[in-house]
Amino acid sequence: MKLNGNLRVVVVAVCICGLAATSGCKWFRRTPPKSGEQVETPLSVENPPMGERTAEGELVKDLNLQNVQFAYDSFQITDSEVSKIKAVADYLQANPNTYVVNEGHCDERGTAEYNISLGENRAQAVRAYLIGLKVDGSRIQTKSFGKDKPLIEGHNEAAWSKNRRVEFMVYK
Amino acid sequence: MIKYWSVVLLLSLTLAAHADEVSVVVSHSGANAKSVLDLSGFKQSDGTAEKLFRQTLENDLKRSGWFTIASEGKKGAYAVKGTCRQAGRNLAVGCLVDNVLNNSTIMDKSYNSESTQARKLAHAAADDIVFAIKKVKGMASTRIAFAGKRQGAKPNVFICDADGENMMQITRDNAICRFITWTPDAASILYTGYVGGYPDVYMINLSSYQKKNVASYPGINAGAVLSPAGGRMAIVLSKDGNPDVYLTDASGKNPKRIVRTPFASEASPSWSPDGEQIVFVSDKSGSPHLYIVGSDGADPKRVTWKGNEDVSPEWGPNGKIVYTSRRQGKYQICVLDVATKKEDQLTGDWVDHEDPSWAPDGRHIVCSQTSNYHSDLYILDTLGDPAVRLTTSPGEWYSPSWSSK
Numbered sequence: 122m123k124l125n126g127n128l129r130v131v132v133v134a135v136c137i138c139g140l141a142a143t144s145g146c147k148w149f150r151r152t153p154p155k156s157g158e159q160v161e162t163p164l165s166v167e168n169p170p171m172g173e174r175t176a177e178g179e180l181v182k183d184l185n186l187q188n189v190q191f192a193y194d195s196f197q198i199t200d201s202e203v204s205k206i207k208a209v210a211d212y213l214q215a216n217p218n219t220y221v222v223n224e225g226h227c228d229e230r231g232t233a234e235y236n237i238s239l240g241e242n243r244a245q246a247v248r249a250y251l252i253g254l255k256v257d258g259s260r261i262q263t264k265s266f267g268k269d270k271p272l273i274e275g276h277n278e279a280a281w282s283k284n285r286r287v288e289f290m291v292y293k
Numbered sequence: 294m295i296k297y298w299s300v301v302l303l304l305s306l307t308l309a310a311h312a313d314e315v316s317v318v319v320s321h322s323g324a325n326a327k328s329v330l331d332l333s334g335f336k337q338s339d340g341t342a343e344k345l346f347r348q349t350l351e352n353d354l355k356r357s358g359w360f361t362i363a364s365e366g367k368k369g370a371y372a373v374k375g376t377c378r379q380a381g382r383n384l385a386v387g388c389l390v391d392n393v394l395n396n397s398t399i400m401d402k403s404y405n406s407e408s409t410q411a412r413k414l415a416h417a418a419a420d421d422i423v424f425a426i427k428k429v430k431g432m433a434s435t436r437i438a439f440a441g442k443r444q445g446a447k448p449n450v451f452i453c454d455a456d457g458e459n460m461m462q463i464t465r466d467n468a469i470c471r472f473i474t475w476t477p478d479a480a481s482i483l484y485t486g487y488v489g490g491y492p493d494v495y496m497i498n499l500s501s502y503q504k505k506n507v508a509s510y511p512g513i514n515a516g517a518v519l520s521p522a523g524g525r526m527a528i529v530l531s532k533d534g535n536p537d538v539y540l541t542d543a544s545g546k547n548p549k550r551i552v553r554t555p556f557a558s559e560a561s562p563s564w565s566p567d568g569e570q571i572v573f574v575s576d577k578s579g580s581p582h583l584y585i586v587g588s589d590g591a592d593p594k595r596v597t598w599k600g601n602e603d604v605s606p607e608w609g610p611n612g613k614i615v616y617t618s619r620r621q622g623k624y625q626i627c628v629l630d631v632a633t634k635k636e637d638q639l640t641g642d643w644v645d646h647e648d649p650s651w652a653p654d655g656r657h658i659v660c661s662q663t664s665n666y667h668s669d670l671y672i673l674d675t676l677g678d679p680a681v682r683l684t685t686s687p688g689e690w691y692s693p694s695w696s697s698k
Contacts, residue, residue, distance in 0.1 A: 171532050171533070173511060241535070264491055265513050
């Protein structure tokens with residue numbers, strides 16, 4: 122069977138949609154901003170490689186950036202969190218001499234080892250989103266603390282939900 | 294198994310024949326058969342060092358799992374004889390092991406060191422006795438490295454002897470530390486520490502206590518472990534977008550990704566004893582499980598299927614992989630025999646067990662055990678003796694790793 126160019130694109134698109142539908146949240150976990158949000162979707166949903174670390178400068182304080190929250194065992198960015206990431210993108214674009222470290226954290230459940238990876242995935246998901254919002258990737262580092270640096274001490278959902286987060290540390 | 298039963302049978306027959314002289318020869322049956330050791334022929338003079346030597350030796354022989362010590366007036370299958378005397382500043386030890394049943398001497402050694410080294414000397418003698426009788430490597434002279442924090446203090450790396458004594462803090466990082474492994478020569482320790490702010494890998498030498506940074510790539514640097522020959526290092530890096538397994542040279546340079554899964558995370562590589570394969574954790578199936586890959590990156594295959602999560606594998610010198618598996622909501626220690634694909638669950642109590650590591654005897658395992666949000670280290674026995682608590686200082690203790698020698 123020979124397909125013409127346009128049809129081939131459609132077939133590929135249908136296949137990708139099918140894959141996305143059947144593989145559940147896995148596929149969407151790294152999905153960049155949705156279309157229709159005036160953000161150009163990057164070509165790949167794979168996370169972009171990291172740039173070299175910058176020596177930490179001076180921490181910019183009192184920025185009132187809000188932590189991005191996550192569901193249990195997930196690094197998917199939910200709709201309610203998008204505005205928080207946009208606020209960071211806006212700040213970085215207005216202040217070209219600054220850079221940000223996304224600090225990824227988890228709640229206390231699960232092994233330490235698994236949570237280091239989960240925290241890193243959260244930080245990287247937010248990094249990919251910022252890059253989707255046209256922030257230069259070389260200005261965004263990630264740092265996972267796993268479950269070792271809870272915001273709230275406590276062994277209940279109230280503490281856990283606050284602890285599943287990415288914090289933004291902005292340096293200049 | 295057949296071998297053990299025939300030993301028991303043989304000993305029972307011998308027992309009947311020597312009923313007068315030998316009262317108990319084997320105190321357990323099956324795989325956990327214990328030989329009875331008669332220590333009454335080992336005499337020491339009355340000094341502190343000599344008494345410490347004797348006490349440590351006896352404790353080591355019990356902890357080895359292979360023996361019960363004959364009670365006073367009773368004989369055993371093997372008799373340890375000899376003397377321990379202070380001579381000037383030194384301790385002089387002569388140690389014989391007799392096989393009582395066939396009336397032969399199977400070990401005859403002497404030991405000598407400064408009397409401050411009484412415990413070390415006893416560990417060496419205990420390991421020699423284990424080898425002479427059981428033909429297996431002992432664990433008394435080995436050490437365990439781990440992370441933790443004393444009550445009210447910040448985290449650091451610690452080491453202690455296999456019996457929990459001589460606990461020492463070996464870093465002054467006061468920062469989160471995890472993923473501790475020994476170098477194959479047991480001279481240094483690799484760990485991930487946040488001493489510079491980021492999760493980076495450091496190597497600390499246990500003679501000089503000099504510390505050097507070996508990996509500080511962007512993102513995480515975790516789970517670093519040297520190959521058995523020491524020339525290569527497996528490590529988890531996220532510099533290219535998400536956590537994957539890489540190989541570097543021994544100094545952390547020239548990273549080459551061997552497992553690439555853009556939509557999943559990898560963790561915890563551990564080398565096979567021959568250095569040809571690596572076991573690691575991947576969540577590419579949707580939850581974390583163990584996979585084995587050739588050390589050239591060829592042909593990764595999933596090898597665990599029973600748990601909801603399978604993490605923290607360590608490939609032992611006996612060819613078996615010990616790991617943590619989530620079963621009915623709790624983290625339990627399991628052992629996978631790679632050759633037979635047989636899985637055994639070692640723990641089943643209602644607490645969490647993490648980060649298992651093999652003793653060089655291939656029989657014991659150290660792991661952390663957490664209940665009521667408090668962690669201590671425990672030594673487990675794959676042949677069924679009860680678990681023994683290793684850490685006794687108040688604090689939180691985790692991420693243990695057993696030295697290879």
